[in-house]
Amino acid sequence: MNPTSKPKVAFYWCASCGGCEEAVVDLAEDILNVVEAVEIVFWPVAMDFKKQDLEAMPDRAIAAALVNGAIRTSEQEEMVRLLRRKSQCLISYGACAQLGGIPALANQFEREEILRYVYQEAPSVINNSGTYPQPATPHNGDTVTLPAFRNSVRALDQVVEVDYYIPGCPPTPALTKAALDALLAGRLPPRGTVLAPDVALCEQCPRLESKPKDLSLDAFQRPHRTALDPEKCLLAQGIPCMGPATRSGCEALCIKGNMACTGCFGPTSRVLDHGAKILSCFASALAPKEPQGIDQALAGLPDPVGTFYRYSLARSLLRRKRGPSQTQHFIRGNPP
Amino acid sequence: MSVATPILPMREASGASSAGLHRPRRVTIDPITRLEGHGKIEIFLDEKGNVERAFMQVPELRGFEVFSRGRPAEDMPQITSRICGVCPTAHHLASTKTLDDLYQVEPPPAARKIRELVYNTFMLEDHALHFFVLGGPDFVVGPDAPPQQRNIVGLIQKVGLDAGRKVIGMRRRLRDLIAYFGGKVVHPVLGLPGGVSKALSPQDLPGFQQLAQDSLEFALWTLQVFKQAVLANPEYVKLITAEAYTHKTCYMGMVDEQDKVNFYDGKLRVVDAGGREVCRFAARQYLDHIAEHVEPWSYVKFPYLKDRGWKGFVEGVDTSIYSVAPLARLNAATGMATPPGPGGLRGILHDPGGETGPPHTGQPLGANY
Ligand code: SF4
Ligand code: SF4
Numbered sequence: 001m002n003p004t005s006k007p008k009v010a011f012y013w014c015a016s017c018g019g020c021e022e023a024v025v026d027l028a029e030d031i032l033n034v035v036e037a038v039e040i041v042f043w044p045v046a047m048d049f050k051k052q053d054l055e056a057m058p059d060r061a062i063a064a065a066l067v068n069g070a071i072r073t074s075e076q077e078e079m080v081r082l083l084r085r086k087s088q089c090l091i092s093y094g095a096c097a098q099l100g101g102i103p104a105l106a107n108q109f110e111r112e113e114i115l116r117y118v119y120q121e122a123p124s125v126i127n128n129s130g131t132y133p134q135p136a137t138p139h140n141g142d143t144v145t146l147p148a149f150r151n152s153v154r155a156l157d158q159v160v161e162v163d164y165y166i167p168g169c170p171p172t173p174a175l176t177k178a179a180l181d182a183l184l185a186g187r188l189p190p191r192g193t194v195l196a197p198d199v200a201l202c203e204q205c206p207r208l209e210s211k212p213k214d215l216s217l218d219a220f221q222r223p224h225r226t227a228l229d230p231e232k233c234l235l236a237q238g239i240p241c242m243g244p245a246t247r248s249g250c251e252a253l254c255i256k257g258n259m260a261c262t263g264c265f266g267p268t269s270r271v272l273d274h275g276a277k278i279l280s281c282f283a284s285a286l287a288p289k290e291p292q293g294i295d296q297a298l299a300g301l302p303d304p305v306g307t308f309y310r311y312s313l314a315r316s317l318l319r320r321k322r323g324p325s326q327t328q329h330f331i332r333g334n335p336p
Numbered sequence: 337m338s339v340a341t342p343i344l345p346m347r348e349a350s351g352a353s354s355a356g357l358h359r360p361r362r363v364t365i366d367p368i369t370r371l372e373g374h375g376k377i378e379i380f381l382d383e384k385g386n387v388e389r390a391f392m393q394v395p396e397l398r399g400f401e402v403f404s405r406g407r408p409a410e411d412m413p414q415i416t417s418r419i420c421g422v423c424p425t426a427h428h429l430a431s432t433k434t435l436d437d438l439y440q441v442e443p444p445p446a447a448r449k450i451r452e453l454v455y456n457t458f459m460l461e462d463h464a465l466h467f468f469v470l471g472g473p474d475f476v477v478g479p480d481a482p483p484q485q486r487n488i489v490g491l492i493q494k495v496g497l498d499a500g501r502k503v504i505g506m507r508r509r510l511r512d513l514i515a516y517f518g519g520k521v522v523h524p525v526l527g528l529p530g531g532v533s534k535a536l537s538p539q540d541l542p543g544f545q546q547l548a549q550d551s552l553e554f555a556l557w558t559l560q561v562f563k564q565a566v567l568a569n570p571e572y573v574k575l576i577t578a579e580a581y582t583h584k585t586c587y588m589g590m591v592d593e594q595d596k597v598n599f600y601d602g603k604l605r606v607v608d609a610g611g612r613e614v615c616r617f618a619a620r621q622y623l624d625h626i627a628e629h630v631e632p633w634s635y636v637k638f639p640y641l642k643d644r645g646w647k648g649f650v651e652g653v654d655t656s657i658y659s660v661a662p663l664a665r666l667n668a669a670t671g672m673a674t675p676p677g678p679g680g681l682r683g684i685l686h687d688p689g690g691e692t693g694p695p696h697t698g699q700p701l702g703a704n705y
Contacts, residue, residue: 146634
């Protein structure tokens, strides 16, 4: 086949870990079929195309761009706007792009607090000159530049329009393959769809049968302090499992590793705020009804934001810590 | 982090003017490709066209140091693995071992063996990733090949579809082993203070024993590919050993009590470019030996040997900069703990022409093999 007649596909990463890239490589034998069916025009982790190659392409020349990672810097904003312009279809790939992911936990801290700790206060840092990364560093009449570090971490669709979402931290090869097949066959559902089953993880869980209708929990347990029954529903054993409020599609991977779901597939389509949904599930699962007993049970959840919003803080109703002052910038950047 | 070292000539570099009279003063490589992580390189040239100064910049910050605080300790192995999804197993197990230390518990022997099995399996599949997907195409496809071909697709075209399937199939099997214990292969969940979350069931053992056997054959075959594609080519050997590509720093790696390489446990040993030991310490003492330096032109910090103090970006025996990862690991140890396979492990890069080279040299083009 003439390479130029194949649909063009691009992959890009923003604030992410590279795990989504690995998930694509984990298509394993199937990647050979993908490479056969499409022309990959941009994929920094695996191929040598540069930003200028992307800029040189006509608008909408790319059939689909799969973008992973959250958005924190001005460069990430620029890159996703560029990819949006060059692509007919922009797919949010993975939890960070869809919901903010683990990097969005930084939204619990103010921008200056982050910079100050990382570059000054961390016990490993020796920085007597008080140096911070700067937008522009002069060098012999030239300038070396850095992107601006924005006030908060955002999900992809808080910056550009997104056509589809593939969930997960990272998505599974099976879901990725199904999405690519649907794309190539032109069988995509309505715009805005999350390309995974729209039911809770418990429905796919091998331990579902042991999950009681009425949970009636007195306390939450920590996984290393409990001898876990590898057959029994984790929530029934008091382990905070996000399964009841999390979209299925991963085939219950963490449960098969005998650990609780932490919620990386995000909510189903009927839920606006993933963390609030989990909170309400847990609230109805608690046995104690009087304040003292409730407090005691909640003491088993010392980090509510990190538990309920592990992957979804940017896309939640909370979004970020709002501090009294946003005026002092080590690196100037427009607040979102 | 797996790093593919860019190789001259950099045809794709922007800002390179083709007019013979005006040499470009600045060469920008953006983004750096075929590595995990975000990077950009700015190279400034003098009148003669030689490199006057180069900046390897990391244009982003996520802030794990900050947002990890205030969370339950047992969540750390799953949070810190997100530092890197290509080597999540390394971060996951480093964090898990920190939990052992925090709780002052030793995992029982079976749990320790499971962790080592998972980690050594990861070492194998990750090195295969580097060799076949990230860095290897530079050599196997060739430094002069057009950029569109210098990747896994071009590599499969060069080595053949059967060989390509072999690599992909072996990585899949190895990664399935990690997923068996870890639930997920990218961001595993097995690590708990003092143990692992899941046991090995006896009926699955023979399959893994077969995998171990096949892995050894695979490693030896990869070694042959490397020898044929790289070492048998005098041009590449010249490139690898060229003075311009030699980089003398200190080297850090984990060693066992006999100073042999250990991937899972031991002391961190640092040697200088002459092979002399600089220090040796347990991971929990890292703050006594390692400090981080800040530059205005990168979001990433620069770790260095604290005792020596920050001396800038200089190389040599006295430098406070140290390298880590495969080459450094070999330099910091006196050898491998297991007997060498046919063909030998040490000596491949140290002396690309033969089997017995000087032990302590720095060849960044070979740093990840
Ligand atoms: S709560 Fe967790 S362990 Fe229980 S059925 Fe749902 S997903 Fe499975
Ligand atoms: S079990 Fe939960 S956290 Fe684990 S992969 Fe599935 S959705 Fe993600």
